[in-house]
Amino acid sequence: MPTTEHEMPIEFLHNRPQIAASLLQDAFGVPIPDHDETRLASGDCTDNQPKEYRADAVVTLSRQGINTMAVVVEIQRAKDARKRYSWPVYVSTMRARLECPTVLLVICPDEATAQWAGEPIGMGHPGWSLAPLVLGRARTPVVTTREQALAAPEIAVLSAVAHGAEDKDTLVACAEALNSLSSELFGLYHDYVVTALSGTARAHWEALMASKTYEYKSEFARKYVAEGEARGEARGEARGEARGEARAILRMLAARGIAVSEEARDRITSCTSTDQLEAWVDRVAFVDSAEELFD
Incomplete structure (x- = not known):
């Protein structure tokens, strides 16, 4: 089959x-x-x-x-x-x-x-x-820039699947490529990447998909939105959305192997400004430390 x-x-x-x-x-x-x-x-x-x-x-x-x-x-x-x-x-x-x-x-x-x-x-x-x-994996081109990914989204997908475990930049580039596609192709290619990846690479990919940068086209991202909305019904829509964003930020930092101090964690989870949280979500894939989010 x-x-x-x-x-x-x-x-x-x-x-x-x-x-x-x-x-x-x-x-x-x-x-x-x-x-x-x-x-x-x-x-x-x-x-x-x-x-x-x-x-x-x-x-x-x-x-x-x-x-x-x-x-x-x-x-x-x-x-x-x-x-x-x-x-x-x-x-x-x-x-x-x-x-x-x-x-x-x-x-x-x-x-x-x-x-x-x-x-x-x-x-x-x-x-x-x-x-x-x-x-094979070793011969598959390594796509790490937005320009490369947008020029050939399918090769960016192959690159992410082959190299995502050791090079997280290929996952970011792949996400950029998928975001340029129709919702139908986004879902199709996203599901393939999720199926092919495992461990920290898959966690990192899922965290990327939770970012509003990618317009909630993926099922994973929609799941996070639904969680935020559910909390919003019980505790207020704005608060529920903020907590969902904070969880997405912490999950992505963990997937990238970035340590989060108690001070940084408290600052993220206590933030109630959705605009500020969205800005951090958009930056979290590109920082080398949690503190860089706040610069």
């Missing part, structure tokens, strides 16, 4: 097929030919044979209607010896059908599978082997 880990990278290619060329260039240094169109093509690699061969996705680059490159994309979650035979079929069939240079890009969620997938496939003919280009 297809899983989120398998389906989401394919969804990324459907939404923005040009990321295939970007990944080849950024992760592997593959020269990308001049082109004026990028589109998703049929992944059917069967060529009048009884056995069906179907790649997860195929992206074509063309110039003035002529194909200049094809990228066969496979999502591989575990070792599968049969792929050592089917992958060359995908490449050769697409090369013959589209009459252009064809590259195999394999995306692997874990490094063990990535190392296996990257082993050259000997074809038996002297001097002829296929060396798949494998995008």
Whole structure:
């Protein structure tokens, strides 16, 4: 059964097929030919044979209607010896059908599978082997700036999933990218990130989503708003909202591993100005100490 880990990278290619060329260039240094169109093509690699061969996705680059490159994309979650035979079929069939240079890009969620997938496939003919280009965690581009993230939101998501545990800036950049998308894509990509992350990285991501910076597009953020509203019904709307904001600030500081002194905690939790709390929420992802919030 297809899983989120398998389906989401394919969804990324459907939404923005040009990321295939970007990944080849950024992760592997593959020269990308001049082109004026990028589109998703049929992944059917069967060529009048009884056995069906179907790649997860195929992206074509063309110039003035002529194909200049094809990228066969496979999502591989575990070792599968049969792929050592089917992958060359995908490449050769697409090369013959589209009459252009064809590259195999394999995306692997874990490094063990990535190392296996990257082993050259000997074809038996002297001097002829296929060396798949494998995008594992180590090869996934590191996106840490808002500009990079806005230019390629899907790559920012892959970056956050691959590197978020050790580089929290990738999570901040990913959040910036998602905030530029429609609510539908925001929810889809956000759910993928939450599912893929664990531990402190997931806690940090959830704390980011609690910030009003991201306009409460995520379910996690809406949960915090609901908590604030519930308290507001019992104790006054303003007070309930303020407590929700204070909790979000403290949770994010904890997720980032930032120590909070009793004085700083008291200042945050005793603040009743929602404007001030919102300002701290917007800053909390970027400070190195709790005291910097108050500067």
